[in-house]
Amino acid sequence: MxxxxxxxxxxxxxxxxxxxxxxxxxxxxxxxxxxxxxxxxxxxxxxxxxxxxxxxxxxxxxxxxxxxxxxxxxxxxxxxxxxxxxxxxxxxxxxxxxxxxxxxxxxxxxxxxxxxxxNLDWALVTAIVFVSSPAAIIMGKLLEAMSDKIELDHKSLPNAGKYIGIIERLFVLMFIIMGRWEAIGLLIGAKSVFRFNDLKESNNRKLTEYILIGTLLSFGLAVITGIIYVSV
Known part of the structure; x- marks a missing residue:
């Protein structure tokens, strides 16, 4: 080695x-x-x-x-x-x-x-895979009815929201495995700061609610996955 x-x-x-x-x-x-x-x-x-x-x-x-x-x-x-x-x-x-x-x-x-x-930790591999694309697809299905009512921002990068969600869920999973729950709060706070100006300028209540639900759902899936992995 x-x-x-x-x-x-x-x-x-x-x-x-x-x-x-x-x-x-x-x-x-x-x-x-x-x-x-x-x-x-x-x-x-x-x-x-x-x-x-x-x-x-x-x-x-x-x-x-x-x-x-x-x-x-x-x-x-x-x-x-x-x-x-x-x-x-x-x-x-x-x-x-x-x-x-x-x-x-x-x-x-x-x-x-x-x-x-x-010798691979297959439970960890499964958890990592789940919080990536599978979780993104599940969220897309759950938010499908709401997304139809939101005007798309064509200035956004293609699939930017999807990749941001995957990265944040990986961070949440890592923090839970490390036992650093407080870091999850810092991550939520940091994302809120970055999103604040965009939501303030758009003045779109539906978009704000949609992003809030999506964020909580994303963090929730990652937290549940982390808890299951740690408990197994």
Whole structure:
């Protein structure tokens, strides 16, 4: 686990802290002809050796460097084909981390992976999944009759309310698991402050009531989920 943590740290430093934006732009424009692509993967090799501080791991560092080159090169070619650039970015990061995982546990990769899944807190996983999209869909169904009577604000970001609700429910669930109930009150207060000016300017009683019901319902679902998880 210590080795994986060091490799992950080297990856984070190399991919985010020590990769200037001009390197990224140059790589996107020149692909395999970019000198910064080779500087980038070489930097990863150096970082791994520095953090591990053991020459016997040079083969692992070399494998990671070569795989990093191939994955980054693939991303450079497929990224223009995607409308959402975040998709190849996250796929790229998952592949890099998967390589690190395989390099660390190559001796018993299957056994370790099976044990990892067996030891997962499946009740927590279920709770997290529930307070995300399923809870959002349930809220949509419960508020469906009311939402038809509310004038839509076309200046809002697409699905912004949905994602705000998911994030706030995840925070509430985390606070309950940590036993920090007072933090939930602070979260409600912070959301009320941000919403106050919008509701004041709109002067729309129906919208105010709709947002209030939606907020209480969202927090309520998260609280119930948290209580059930803690009680199990």
């Amino acid at each position: 210590v080795l994986f943590t060091k490799l992950l740290l080297a990856h984070l430093i190399g991919d985010f802290l020590l990769q200037p934006n001009r390197w990224v732009i140059h790589k996107e424009a020149n692909k395999e002809k970019s000198k910064y692509l080779y500087a980038h993967v070489l930097l990863h090799f150096v970082l791994i050796m520095l953090l591990v501080w053991d020459l016997s791991y040079w083969k692992i560092a070399l494998i990671i460097m070569v795989s990093h080159y191939l994955i980054d090169l693939l991303k450079l070619y497929i990224t223009p084909k995607f409308r959402l650039k975040s998709i190849p970015f996250f796929v790229d990061q998952v592949l890099h981390i998967a390589v690190l995982y395989c390099c660390v546990y190559y001796g018993n990769l299957m056994e370790h992976t099976v044990a990892l899944f067996q």
